[in-house]
Amino acid sequence: MKKGLLLIYLVLCQVYVYAQEDAWVYLTDKDNTGFSISNPPQFLTQQAIDRKNSQGIAIDNRDLPVNETYISQLKNQAGITVMAKSKWFNAVHVRGIQEDIDALATLEFVDYIDFANSSLNRSASNSNRQDKFEIEESLIDFEYGGTQNQVEMINLDNLHLSDYTGNEIIIAVLDAGFPNVNTMSSFQRLRNNNDLLGGYDFVDRTDNVYEFAGSNHGTKVLSVMAGFVQDQYVGTAPDASYYLFRTEDVGSENPVEESYWVEAAERADSLGVHIINSSLGYTVYDNPNYSYTPSQMNGQVAFISKGATIASEKGILVVNSAGNSGNNSWQIVGAPADASKVFSIGGVDASGAYSSFSSQGSATQSTLKPDVVARASSTFVIDQFDVIVNNNGTSFSSPIMAGAMACLKQALPSVSNEQLKQFTRMSASQYTTPDFMMGYGIPDMQMALNLALSVQEETFGELKIFPNPVKNELHIQLPSDTDTTLMIYDVLGKLVLKKSFNSTYQKINTSSMISGMYILRIESSSGSKTFKLIKS
The missing domain is CATH 3.30.70.250 (Malonyl-CoA ACP transacylase, ACP-binding)
Structure with missing residues (x-):
């Protein structure tokens, strides 16, 4: 009874x-x-006004x-x-x-x-609730250089050596909770440098984001970017500044979390934040009537995806984990990573091989997803007890890349977010052969920086060479009709193209050249000049 x-x-x-x-x-x-x-x-804060003005955003x-x-x-x-x-x-x-x-x-x-x-x-799909955070966790005996792989894999260490460590870049972390960040020794350097700017808990409506609220996920995500333990651990953007916003309620799965996320993104915008890292994703809910279907993951349906698009339009670089659904029935990238303007990050292991749990792209999505990948298997993170552990999940490949993008943005303050993302894609390991598992592949942040520095319209006196990167046709504009010789060499120094002309304007067919970096040299009676040329 x-x-x-x-x-x-x-x-x-x-x-x-x-x-x-x-x-x-x-x-x-x-x-x-x-x-x-x-x-x-x-x-709006003055920081927000300045960020919009610098990007020409009304x-x-x-x-x-x-x-x-x-x-x-x-x-x-x-x-x-x-x-x-x-x-x-x-x-x-x-x-x-x-x-x-x-x-x-x-x-x-x-x-x-x-x-x-x-x-x-009057105008849904049933599925079991997913684990959208880490897949598993195990304590480790840390050895020096343990974090080197996740940094060196994307060649970010070279940017750090050039003192591009995220300084003066503001990152908002939207996540599930940040217990003990205000007391942990791993974030002492962050606090000492006044780079922990505060935050807000949009779920419980409180300024205190440091109490345990069912999850330590945000603490781990933050550590990937901002953690620092002398001789043991360095995050990807240790000198960036951070706002922490709790938008995820781990006790239930409900679309109100999408609204909390948008509220936090709006707060970030008003505070002048440059980058949002979001290691969250939404597909199905406890109430199946609210759930999305895979075909709706096109960046146009989910409230959070539409909000992330506006955040991008407002001048924020939104970096989001692709999700952990690669080996279950859902499989594809979820919201808001499905939005075309969101930089979506998939996962690989320490050797650079695809992590089977990393969510995949789909032909139904308007742009190739994921954009790029970083280490998601056995990523080094720091938990709320100040212990270095290994965790699996694209939750951690996303902050690896968000921190890397902060360093790149510091190095290239006048370059737009869309250009930064494109240079990063172009630097990646499979840029010419992308797929739905790894997108454009593993990026090379030093190459992305080099690409950005070389693609501005090249001028020498009144000589102009454009566009750069070039696809099929390179345009040469000369100050006079003097005899001129153009030579293009590959990175090994081999001459791949040579042309002489004596007119003020020339078009060079580059369709037969393979994608990559080249050296272009112009010689005339008035002098010579060498340029970097990118064939896309």
């Missing part, structure tokens, strides 16, 4: 939980907020805060709980029974309502 009553109780609880729906309420306007895009210091209506009067009225509606808000979407995430949420449509400031359960929108 007791078992029967317990079963009835559990069923009723489940019915009650599923009766509570999640939805985004989109608002009509941002009138009467007291803010104006003509006065951005009212709602401050627009999306930057304005949501009307708090509208939010207050929503909170006062019967049966409605406001969970999150988004200025970029001018939307509020609410929870309640369907009837109470539908009733919000009668409010004059409500534009439309989008239920997480798409079937309620």
